[in-house]
Amino acid sequence: MHLSSAFLAFGLAALADSVSAHGYIKSYVIDGKTYPGWNPYGPASQPGTINRPFYQNGPPTPFDSGTAIICNGDNKAASASATVTAGSTITLNWDWNSVHPGPVMGYLAKCNGPCSSFFGDGPWVKISEAGYDPSQSVPWAEERLHNSGTWQHKIPKSLANGEYLFRSEILGLHAAGNSGGAQFYPACAHLVVTGGTGGTWPNGIKISGAYQKSDPGILVQLYQVTPSTPTYKIPGGPVLLSA
Template structure:
């Protein structure tokens, strides 16, 4: 017979498997050729070491003004286990997601200057700028290719480039998927990692390129509140948030 502890462990494993199958997040990063393991959701942060901030479940955030929108719930520093990847401006970043199941929706990548150590930064007070985005790549809502479909085709990975002119410093890196495959509510999946950027660049974004989370999105935004099944033949999709800062 199974002990009570064994039954609890089996139930937890089954629950985690069901969550992973339904939703997900970034599980590792490859930056400038080096791989960094992500935070392991559903596990205590005690003893974990990662460049990624804590995120506790594979479930989505469904409110565009959720306080957890900057870096997911709960987005905390790992304390002594929190690391930062030292990378050069212009480096290629490959985010590896779990076996991502949703093919409809945009992919967005942001950065924010921590103006000091990122480990002690309050992510809700940071000013974020977008370095990459993709939405409806071709075709219509119902049968076209979306960025998340491309992500799936590429082995649940997304590749971006840090602007080569960006000034050195400590930055937060934020990947976000907005799944819009349901007609009732958006599904946000954000995760953050910490970087120490090197190089000789001096550029910094300003003005309308900078946004805060929450605050960058509203439920009334056309790319957020959308029923792709109501207008399946539509071919224009507006990606929420600011324009991409090229550097």
Template sequence: MFLSLAVLGSFLVSQVAAHGGVTSYVIGGTTYAGWSPYNDPSSQTSIERPYSTYDPILSPTDAKMSCNNNGQASAHQLSATVAAGTSITAKWSQWTHAQGPVMVYMAKCSGSCTSSNSNSLKWFKIAQTGLISGTLGNGQWGLGQVMNTLSYTATIPASLAAGEYLIRHELLALHQANTPQFYPECGQLTITGGGGKTPSGSYLVSLPGAYSMSDPGVNINVYSADAQTATTYVVPGPAVWNGQ
């Protein structure tokens, strides 16, 4: 029994270590501390929205799907001022899953983002990296890049209208057959400059609501026989808005 408990404990520790969340942002050469999910939330100040765990969200319709929380800002929420056209690098302190896409979304707040619930916003995608090369079962993925560098860089569209926004980084881990794991975290930005443009129509989605378990990019078994020869992967969600 002791041996079984020890093995189980080791397994659980390894599973926690495999998970992760955004822990900081680098914007225009400045590093902004992210949220610390296992520390006292009442004493934290960060541009990142609060979240409580590195554990995954297992359903695309989960109420926490927008920002891995209840949609609210923290008690001492900050925002970073960023010029349109600036690159933003999200960083993770740990990540070990190599199969799956990386996606970056933004959402414009109608007024103050601090008083906005992320579940009520309309989101648009500004970057994504899915299957880069090879096959679904034995290929190079966006998550593999995150695993190797613990970072992902996206650029705010230069034409984006000024205003208050949330930025959302999402890792979709596909290492368990037909059991997707979603890892989204959000930060608050005040965008300056820009060209006054915002996306519309099919570029805008709700979160939750953008995905379903029936989506081919969500309900997938990378260990199936077909996956060993398939070279095409459809990243879930809307097309990337390039600022046009």
């Protein structure tokens, strides 16, 4: 009996996904200074990290309810914060061994005081997104992140000064053809914004409950998104604040 090449490819991909690690942000480069991220394989206490802790290197489930989807954990505060100039670009250095085609997104939430006292329930404002771009030699944003090991987000100049929770997110669509198969990989960091112009803060979203299994950008047949049919709707609403 011979296995079809399509079935064999699917099986190998599923096996690889089950035995390989996913990834995490090793460090953040902000205003020329490097801050440690959070290593889920490291000790329970990681002083100096601006990343909120999480203890399993995989997607939080369920993604359509509960609070683990916010920061991939129980939303405990980070041990440090990074000062960032509004209008500047922050760089995330990833340990990301997986190839999970999909979009990459960035959000901010006002802490309205110290982020150490802010759970993270929002509202969240999307500041950046990249999905499927057929003009790129590697169209999916996640695959470009995988290849380079880095990703950048610009912090809007129009922010009011103060403390913010920054949320980066990768959405893996490799199993998204099945309901509930999409995989979200969020991470949150504490920022202190300076030099902002203090513009109007938009109405954002609550991350918990924002993603539903049947949403167009979440229930997706990945093979149907191609250079000739490149339409893909990134979930989480539009970018509400940009540079």
